[in-house]
Amino acid sequence: MIMSDAPLYGATEHGAGSLFLVKVRWLFARWRYEKTLAAERTFHQRSWFPAYQNAKSTSGDLCPVTPFDDEMDRLADARYQAEGQLLNTPSPDLSAFAIKYLICFANGRDLNDQQEGLSGEAKRLLAENGYDPAALVLPQ
Structure with a gap:
């Protein structure tokens, strides 16, 4: 669950309760998400997808292995973590x-x-x- 129905800005489970801190937490989580998403997209477009297309055309496999798969997985995992943090930030x-x-x-x-x-x-x-x-x- 993203958050409870408790008041966000009072003394709650969400910390000190100041609107400023809530905004700072949100901005950091959003920045981290956008940064990891951009890294994943860039790597996908510049490295992984061209290698995948090349491997697919030369091997004939529907789902060929590329030398970039491990890095693509690492970047996707980083984005999933950042996405989870953002979705769980009020x-x-x-x-x-x-x-x-x-x-x-x-x-x-x-x-x-x-x-x-x-x-x-x-x-x-x-x-x-x-x-x-x-x-x-x-x-x-």
């Missing part, structure tokens, strides 16, 4: 939440295991912005 505002949502569900991704945490975080952000999240759904 969003300081609605635009930060939108970034998380798009990471989970844009471009054909389907991180359904994040739905509960995203739902709780959306309710918190709506409440902080003057909306009653309960008014948006039918009673069960």
Whole structure:
């Protein structure tokens, strides 16, 4: 779960509770995610994919091994770790939440295991912005 429904900025499990610290944590996690994503994309485009295409055409295998596979795996693992850190860092505002949502569900991704945490975080952000999240759904 991304976070609980506890108040984000008070004295909670999330630390000192200052909005400034929440924003700093978010910015660091986002920077780390973007840095690892850029490294993975660059390596994929410049090294791994050309080697894969070459190995595929010369060997005829559908899934050939390349000399770059280990590095590609290492970069993907680094991005997965950074992504997990970002998804588990409370969003300081609605635009930060939108970034998380798009990471989970844009471009054909389907991180359904994040739905509960995203739902709780959306309710918190709506409440902080003057909306009653309960008014948006039918009673069960």
